[in-house]
Structures are given as C-alpha cells and as structure tokens.
Amino acid sequence: MQNFELVKPASVADAVRALARDGAQALSGGQTLIPTMKQRLATPEVLVSLTGIGEMQGVCTGPGGLHIGGATPHAVVAREAARYYPALAALAGHIGDPAVRSRGTVGGSLANNDPSACYPAAALASDAVIVTDKRKIAVADYFQGLFTTALDEGEIITEVQFKIPEKAGYMKFDQPASRFALVGVFVAKHAGGVRVAVTGASENGVFRWHEAEAALDAGFSAARLSGLVAPSRGLIGDLHGTPAYRANLIAVLTKRAVMAAS
Amino acid sequence: MPKDGGIGASTVRREDIRFLTGKGRYTADINLRGQAYACFVRSNVAHGRINGIDTSVAQSMPGVLAVMTGADFAAMGGNPAGWLVQSRGGETMKEPKRPVLAHGKVRHVGDAYAVVVAETEDQARDAAEAIDADITELPAIINMDTAIADPSNRVHDKIENNVCFDWGWIEANRAAVDAAFHSAPHVTTLELVNNRLVPNAMEPRASIGDYDSGTGDYKLYTTSQNPHLSRLLIAAFVMGIPENKLTVIAPDVGGGFGSKIYHYGEEAAVLAAAKALNRPVKWVASRSESFLSDAHGRDHVTKIQLALDKDGTFLAVRTETKANVGAYLSNFATVTPTFLHGTLMAGPYKTPLVYVNVKAVFTNTAPVDAYRGAGRPEATYSLERVIDKAARELGLDPWELRRKNLITTDMFPYTTPVALVYDTGNYQATLDKLIELSDKAGFEGRAAQSLARGKWRGLGLSTWIEACGIAPSALVGALGARVGLYDAATVRVNATGNISVMVGAHSHGQGHETVFAQIVSDKLGIPASSIDIVHGDTSKIPFGMGSYGSRSLAVCGTAMTKAVDKIIAKGVKIAAHMLEAAESDIVFEDGKFSVTGTDKAKTFGEIAFSAYVPHNYPLETLEPGLEETAFYDPANFTYPAGAYSCEVEVDPETGKVTVEAFTCADDFGNVMNPMIVAGQVHGGVAQGIGQALLENTTYDENGQLLSGSYMDYAMPRADDLPMFTVDHSCITPCTHNPLGVKGCGEAGAIGSPPALVNAVIDALHRNGRTDVVHIDMPLTPSRVWSALN
C-alpha cells in the first residue's frame, strides 16, 4: 500500500484537528479500510487512529437509550450490551469473526455504510441517533445510499444512541464467502411501532420494509407476515443470489426474526 | 492393539514440532543476503494484443533495478505439456508455446507480461503500477461452446476453433457402445457441470532465484510439490541451462493439492533476473495473484448416458465432455481430462461397454490442471450421479442398484473396458461397512425429526475407485507421457548407525518425515528417532517425481523399501564375514544379524560401524560404506476404492444445505499410519464438500474473475463441516508393491461430491419434489432455492 503518516490523538478534539489536514482520513478498527488500502483503492496521506481515544469507548444506558462509544469494538458490544439489548449484542457477536470483532467498531461500521454490514440494520431499526463531534444526526437522515452517509469530511462518530425496543430480533443469512450479510433483517418492536430494517439486499443500502412494519404493528407475530412479498425491485443480484432470491430471504428472515425476538 | 511405533502405528508427527512453534521454514520465510524483490505486471483484460509496453517511467522510479517484459524472454523455450494426447483421428494435440511472460498477446486476466525488480517490495509494486502497456482488447473467449463454434476468435492465433484435442477412449469400442445404447431397454441421460475450483493451498506461491556468478550455478527456492520435475522443466525446456547447474529447493510447503506440481513462469523469471542483477530476487504471491494465476481445477461440462436392463444391470456408459484447459496448457492439463478421467469411467462396476469422448478447449481463463483427484473426481461424479438418476427413473434402490453391478471379488484381476487392470479389491465389503457406519437403518427416524423442525433430510451415497501411483513408465510412455513415473530413494546409514533417507517424494502436509521413518524403523529395527527423512532439495536427493496422484507411499515408499532391502542384503554379507558364517545362515530380525540356530549376532549398529571402519571386513568382495539407492517403477497403478455417504438437511425456505453427517468406508490396502490416513481423508472430504456446496469460480463474459478473493470464493470454514466418520478397516493389499499400499490422499475429494449432491436430491424427492432431478455444483442456497422455485 502507499505510505502515509499515522497519528494517534488522545482526544476527539485532537482527532478533529488532525483530520483537517490535507489527505487525512479516520482509522477506526481498520477491518475494512486496511484491506482497501492494500488494494490501493484508498490512498490517504494521513491516517488518524481513533482507537486510543478513551471518550469514544464504552457501553452505557442514557437518555437516548443504549449509548455506545463510536470506537467501541464489536466484541465489547457483544459482551456489555447483552443485558440491555440482547438482539444488538447478538448482532455484534456475529459480525465477521473473532479477530474482526476485536478491532472493528460500531462507528467505523456506520461511517463506512457497507450495504452488507449488520450495524446499519440495527441503527435503522432502533431509530438510533448518530452523535458526531459537531452534531446529532437522526438515523432517518443518516444513510444516503451505498457507502454514503450524512457525515461531512473529517466528521467523527463519537457515539451511537440506540433506542431500546420492547422486543427485537436479528436474523442474518451469511454470504458464504465473506460472512457479511447476504441479507440481514432487524425487527424491533418499540412502544411507538415496529421497525423492520433490511441490510445486504438493496442496491441503495439499508432500508425499512414498511409493509412488514404495518403488518406487525397490527400484531407482533410471524403469522401476520404470511403472504407478504418483499419488493424485489432495486435488490442486489450477484453470484451469491439473484434479486428474487434476496426478496425471498427478506420475507423468510423477517418472519424468523419476529419468532426469535426477545 | 494399536502399535506404539513402526508400520501401522498412529505415531504423532515429528514435523509438527517446528510447525507448532513457528519454526517451519516456508519459501516466504527465507531471506537471502542482498535480495531484491520482484513484482509481476498482470493483464487486467482477458484477451488482448500487446502493441507496446512503455517501461521508461518505471525504470526511473526509486529503488528500481530492472524491468523485464515478454520480449526479454521471447528467445527462451516454452513451458511444455507433460503428455501428448492424440485426437480420435490420430492427429497430435495442439500445443501452443507457453512463454515465461506473455509476448504478443495476453490471454487471461492475470497473465503476466512484465516484471519489475526493486530494492523493496513496495518499490517494485509502485513501479509496476507505472508500467504503461498499450493493449488492444480482443473479444474474450470464455464459454467453451462459443469457443468451439467461432472459428475466427482464437485464444492462440493458429488454433482454429480453440480445440486442443478431441480424444476418444477407446475409439475402437465406439461402435459397440453405440449399438448397446441403440438396443438398451432403458437409457438414463444427465448433463452436468463439474465446477471450476481454485486450489487455494493456504501458502501462496513464492520463489527466490539466486545465481552464483563465480560458478554459474543457479539456485531456486520455490513452493513446489516436485522440485526435480521443476528443475527438469526449467533447465531443459525453458531456460536451456544444464540441469547440473540448477538446484531447486522446495522447503516447507504449505499445501499443494496439485497447484504446486507445475512449473510457472515466475520461477524462470526470478532466476533470469537474479542472473541479470547478480543478486537474489524474491517474489511472494498475494492471494489475489494466486486466484488469477495458479492453475485451477476441474471445469468439465459433460453429458453422460447409462444404458441399463430393466432389472438394473448396467449395459454401457457413454460420455461426451468438454474440458476447459484455460489459456495455456499447464504441465498436466492434457492428461488430467483424458488418461486420469476416461480410464476411470467404468468405476467399480462390471459395465461391459464404455466409451469416453473429451474435447479440450482453450479459453481466456487461467490454465486448468490437476487438482486433488485430477480427472478421477470428474469421472466419479458423472458416473455416480447418472447411476442415482437411473435408480430413480427405474424405481430401484440406489444402494442396491450399485451393489448389483459391483465387480465381485472372484473377478480379480479385472480388466475394464477402458483399459485398466484392477489388481484387487472388495467393493461389497466397503459398501457393507458404509451401511453399518452411516446408520442407514436409523435414517428414517432422523428424517422425521428433521421434518418436525421444518427441514428436509436426505441420504446419498457414492462409490469411488481411483488409479493412483501413476505408472508404469512404459505404459504411460505409450500413452503420450513425456516423463517416466518411477521414484527414487537413498538410504544412507552413517558410521554411528543413524540414518538419513533421501526421498524423491515431497511432503507438503502429508507427514512423510514421520511415516517414512516409521517404515524404515520397522524394517531395520532401529528407533525412528535415529532416522531422518530428507526431501525437497535436488542437490541432496538422487531423483524423484514428487508428490501428487496419491503416489508417495506406493511409489517412493516402495523405492525406499527396496533401498532398505539392499542395506539389509549388504548387512548380511558383512555379518556373515564378521560372524564367520555362511550368508545363507544369517537372519536379520529386530535390528540384529544372527547366525541361525546360534546366539551369535551383530547389531545393526555394529554392522554399520564395520562398514565405515572396515578393519574386519570382506574388502576383497565388498565395498565399504553402507548407502543404497533404489529406483522403483511400478508394475501397475494401485486401485484404492471405497463407498461414501452424506446426510444433509435442506432448509426449503432458504435453500441452505447443511451437512449433518459424512461417512467414508475406504480400502487403501495396508495402512502405515492410521492417524495420518484419517487426516488425509478428512481433508479430501472437506475439499469435496467445498466443491459440492461452496466453491463457485465464476468468470463474467469479459473474462473477469468475479470470485477472485475470499470475499467471494467460499472456502469451507470450520462451521460449514460436521465431524466425519472414516474407516479404512476393509483391506485388500495391493498385489504388486511390497508394502501392499494403495494411496489415500485424493480419495476424500473423489468420493464426496456425488454423495452430497445425491443426498440433496434425495431430500427433495422424499419431500415431494421429484421434479428436481439435478442441480449443478456448487449447491449454494441460491441455486437450491431457485431449483425449488
């Protein structure tokens, strides 16, 4: 890969200053960025490592629900979120593999917005708030298509606030090679209504399946979904599955996520 | 009782100590003083004409020592095919030159056309990116039917229709086979794809070239399964240097599975660069490069037909196969789909008439060559799938249909209609053992439990047989082989009684260092800890053809055994002299030479010492020293065989198949180390399950490899596989080698894919979906779901 300067700020403020430099890019767990740099598809001149910033670490409850520091690794979420939000903890515990979970972070995942990543589904279904170094972004405004978000250049996700639903379940169907989600469906039953968020399937990234939400609002049981066909327009077709196959998975996984919800 | 050492013992492996402590020495771990680094520039188009390559910017970049292109190697020889195959009409196959670096045209994505050598790996890569090649893209030839149909679009300009050969086996039998089909009461036809695989040994290929300008000696460290063959190809065919001026060292090698049998252009390039720069040049492939440039495996499209009597008796088998050989002929590319495939199309069955037709087709894809099993998995898959389909069409039990047609024990030696002579076997025994071990009787109960959970359970089987220990040389020579297929070993007994055994076989995971020492220990009655097995260095070993085709033990192990026999024979002479007895009265047992009927004896160590300190020695009739070499050329192939079953669950909602159980009942002849044999079967089965379920090598119509990394090429992971049940207690020893061994390395990969696919089809049929008669591998969730919807 091309060379760069690695800087390791100890605070968000220092990180923001470093990111203002020409050609600077944030480095969180690096589990996607480093392979991308090896392929020379990313060529930053300055990499700002966020892993040493204490204020961006940790899991706690707060007014926004479950507050998770942007640089908190998946393994920590899997362990520490379990008693507050088991479905979210389970999701974190099945991202990648143990080594990915040691390094990869919630902020990194949401900032990258890979269309097959798991966290975007959780964030959307949890009506999360994305907290950055300069503002709070409602999740409805955050995801803007493949690998695209509302983040400005140099803006850092310092925290993510997940609303804790009454019940939730996540079903991920692994793409057999990468172990990313071929399709993943996160179902969350909030006091104000059910949210069904789908990842892995759409050419526009994570989305809500509104018809399923309406059906589940009428009664939170898998039976309510019977006969509901997921839209196959705009779904990804690749060597792992056609759009029609992904549409089928959306329906099957939504049903199973409801059945597994706790 | 399990033995605690010697032949038949599950001795733990001595090589494990270095692998487990990080002291293995793989090619990438070796750094020579003053070495530079090579980076190859590879085509990003599948097919194109090279108009010019501008290297000027790259030449001037920091650290760059040399830039070489295909033109610099144009005068060198080509990397040859190992077998010359004759087409049905008698004409010899087309053999286009395979240059060190592409020259004139690039013919697949990943085809290397230049190399940059620089002080560091990063500098070499930086400069490689600065090379500006003017390449006119030509239409990519990917699909084999299109390749044959279009006479104008050619991978190699002189080869019309892109056909390498059109082979019939056995052509003289064709009319009789056709007649049998014409009059057969039932004919089952199946068209299938044997999917292309990327071997993916975990160690990527790597090579270091070194040159001594004082002596003119070249040295190559490389990831090879057979360093002597590489030396021969590089020295005699490609570079035109004397064989005695080239040493090839294959140190620890991290798996091969066929992909490291062959000589690749990178090896010649680093040697040439080392000479040009007078310093060592190292290259280590990235995994992405491996995907694009390692020889791939399989890639057959086959139509197979089975003619049967109404009662299920097999009357004839007929196949038409198109075998993709990729852009160039890799070293074994022509023998794999022919003599390693067509000759096995009788399987373990009595089928009296068999005819096989194979067309080998050039395409703009990576070269295809032998991959674990090599031709025999393709034969087994075709045969075992069509038998299963025939059983369903005729309403017969697929287990009993197979049993009815198996060659019986009274028929050996058995000459097949495709020209092999099976020396021995007991196919009923392995089938019976499989029925027992797979708990076939309990299957219905397990299927009911699965159904209660919404899953469809299926049970499938296959039988398999292979010809391995490929030989004899006279026969393979008559069939077009350009090399002999013997092997060699030297047993060097040192004066102090310890032993170095230099073997031509190469271990890249098989455990030769342990097993070969077990055998020598057993034969000589001395502890295995006093015996070292030396392999992988042409400067130390007499000769060898390396390891592939499940041949190491049957061929090289036999050479080694014969060398040990010579040591014992010489020891008898020395002992007779020392003990003042007739040679005929000396017996060698438990490491001692004794005079029969007396307590007079000399230990092996005393004899060895006497051979090197010959104070009391028959010098007038016997040379001092105790070192013997044997070359062994087998009298026949060996024929391991067995029966496999697979139990799967299908999730009808998602199409996902999970393997619940896999059972293997094999006959490998005598077993030297049961632990290692079991491990070989486990690994082979995992690769077979990978082929049947996961591994999907896909080129798009432009010849881009879509499955070019582990992000898209699904390797079997720990959670994709079950625990396996393997058994090798059914033993019919090979009749023509002294150890009675047959070979076990490829078995698992040969027998497993059809068992798995048969199991999935069984699951569908049991649950009412009898309309689905075939799904092509890999049976991904998407494909199974699509077949159901």
Next chain:
Amino acid sequence: MTKTTMTVNGKTVSSETEGRTLLSSYLREGLGLTGTHIGCDTSQCGSCTVLLNGLQVKSCTVFAEDAAGAQVRTVEGMAEADGSLGTIQQAFQDHHGLQCGFCTPGMVMATAALLAVNARPTEAEIRHHLEGNICRCTGYHNIVRAVMAASGQHVAAIAAE
C-alpha cells in the same frame, strides 16, 4: 522511519516502521518471527492471527504503530519455558490437528483466545470461534478435537474418528 516499541512474547522489542508497516510485517521482517504467516490480502484467512493485549487480531490488519506499547503474543511465545510444547500445541500434535502447518500458528493463537474466555467450549462454540481461520488440509475435524483436548475435555465425546 520511526522506531516502534512493543512487548512481544514478554520481551520489549523495537524495530523501524513506516505508517504503512503492518503488525505482521513488523513481526516477520522486523523481528524475524516468521511463524506468523500471510495467507491472503483481504483479512479473511486468519493465518496471521496473534494476540494483541490478549485479544485475537489479524496482524495483517493492524498497523504496527497502532500497536506501539502493546503486549503482543505470537506462536513463538506459546511453548513452555523449557521449550517443550505448550498445552495447546501439544494437543494439536496429539490429535493431528495440522498437516501442512501454514494455518497452524493462526489456529493455535485463535484457540488460545477462545480458551481464555471459554474454558470448556462445545464443538459448536469451537467451530464458530474458528470461522475466521481457514485450513485447507484438515477439514477441521482434528482441529476441533485438538481444541477439545486442549481444554481438558474428552475428545471421544464429540465423535468417532
């Protein structure tokens, strides 16, 4: 070039690095610890697995300078003080949990990470934990047995041979 210092297998070490120097290169080229292997370039195969502050990581996907000051453990640090095989290593040898040996260092380190948090894993837990470590030789059967044995459990309980 910067001098980067960390603790590897209990010893304080330092070596020259650039920003782009990966922890795997630091170990292999900088320190000559070639037991850590490189089997891919997409962070999938796990051959380069080491422990970083006790956590399982792929050393090809961590920058050396990001690991400055950390505690790193590699396969070279898994033997007993007298040089004999450690418990996990011994279990791999006893149960034939390796063939070509290339993925083996990663498997050993992944096993160490698993057993540190789960002293008696089930077969399913072992298989799930090892999903980021690819082996092409063994079919994982004997690796699973080795991990079982390394955790002091009866290997016979999971399956026959």
